[in-house]
Amino acid sequence: MAELLTGKEVAAALNQRSKLILEELQANNITPKLAIVRVGEKENDLSYEKGILKRCDELGVLARQVVLPLEVKEEELLKAIEELNEDESVHGILLFRPLPKRMDEDRIVNAILPQKDVDGATDLSLAGVFSGKPMGFAPCTAQAAIEALDYYGYDLSGKNVAVVGRSMVVGKPLGMLLLGRHATVAMCHSRTQNLADITSQADIVVAAIGKPEILTASYFRKNQVVLDVGVSWSEKKGKLCGDVDFDEVSPLVKAITPVPRGIGAITTAVLMNHVVLSAKSTLK
Ligand code: NAP
Numbered sequence: 001m002a003e004l005l006t007g008k009e010v011a012a013a014l015n016q017r018s019k020l021i022l023e024e025l026q027a028n029n030i031t032p033k034l035a036i037v038r039v040g041e042k043e044n045d046l047s048y049e050k051g052i053l054k055r056c057d058e059l060g061v062l063a064r065q066v067v068l069p070l071e072v073k074e075e076e077l078l079k080a081i082e083e084l085n086e087d088e089s090v091h092g093i094l095l096f097r098p099l100p101k102r103m104d105e106d107r108i109v110n111a112i113l114p115q116k117d118v119d120g121a122t123d124l125s126l127a128g129v130f131s132g133k134p135m136g137f138a139p140c141t142a143q144a145a146i147e148a149l150d151y152y153g154y155d156l157s158g159k160n161v162a163v164v165g166r167s168m169v170v171g172k173p174l175g176m177l178l179l180g181r182h183a184t185v186a187m188c189h190s191r192t193q194n195l196a197d198i199t200s201q202a203d204i205v206v207a208a209i210g211k212p213e214i215l216t217a218s219y220f221r222k223n224q225v226v227l228d229v230g231v232s233w234s235e236k237k238g239k240l241c242g243d244v245d246f247d248e249v250s251p252l253v254k255a256i257t258p259v260p261r262g263i264g265a266i267t268t269a270v271l272m273n274h275v276v277l278s279a280k281s282t283l284k
Helices: 007-027 043-059 074-086 105-109 123-131 140-151 171-180 195-201 264-280
Strands: 033-039 062-068 092-095 160-164 184-188 204-207 225-228 232-234 239-241
Touching: 007 043, 007 140, 007 264, 033 043, 033 074, 033 264, 043 062, 043 264, 062 074, 074 092, 074 105, 092 264, 123 171, 140 171, 140 225, 140 264, 160 171, 160 195, 171 184, 184 195
Parallel strands: 033 062, 033 092, 160 184, 160 204, 204 225
Antiparallel strands: 232 239
16 A cells, blocks of 8 residues: 655644744744735635635734625726735735636736745746746645655655646646756646556656546556645545545555645645745845
């Protein structure tokens, strides 16, 4: 049976790092503050927000909720973001996406000051991830996957990693972060041919697709490390599942993250870490 790479321990270790920075900030009379900007009352946003508020409270990070009605004008949303950009007590801005379709999401996201872009959403943050230069922050979930591999002691240098999924939120930035750690990365997507050949040859497989249990045992072999980023509802099982068929794959591979309680459990700790790092960067 595979080693279970649960997220709780990784998040706790990351929180420990954040606490050390928080102590330094406290000594300088700075309390980090995260602004959460939400348009409407989408259930997913509300539950993510609830989790973030809990973590803020536990760590001693202040949270400011900016809630705008679904029918809010684009200019009003931009004004709210500009106000948070100018507010020196705010160190991080998290904007829930996707925004309503009528809005120019690209324009709104890029209105966030890169140094406050703790979610790694702006073009400049992503440029930092792609160029390897220290600009902004990496998207939290992509960073969470790296934190998991680091915590469980998997050296990435020279390893073959298959990343399945190429979104700007997870797959693509994660591919770049892995390259930055000297892994050899195969970026796979919905048009990849012979996907099972590629995944089964990799040392590490990261699934970020969003289709429940689509990767069955035939995509894997012995001794692999599997990170399952996907979270979706399985009608068949009547529960939340990852992209990997856990029951089939876990007896086969060396190590695997569960869903839930895997990568998702680390993502909020990464967000908190980004907020405290952003606050630290304001120290003279
Ligand atoms: P997304 O934007 O929909 O991207 C999905 C990617 O999967 C696309 O690149 C798509 O390829 C690829 N894909 C779709 N079907 C495929 C197939 N049959 N074979 C191979 N590749 C396929 O999704 P996302 O935002 O990256 O999220 C992916 C999953 O991660 C979702 O389940 C989401 O809920 C989860 N997630 C989890 C966290 C967390 O904290 N745990 C955070 C964010 C997202 P094309 O590009 O060719 O369309």
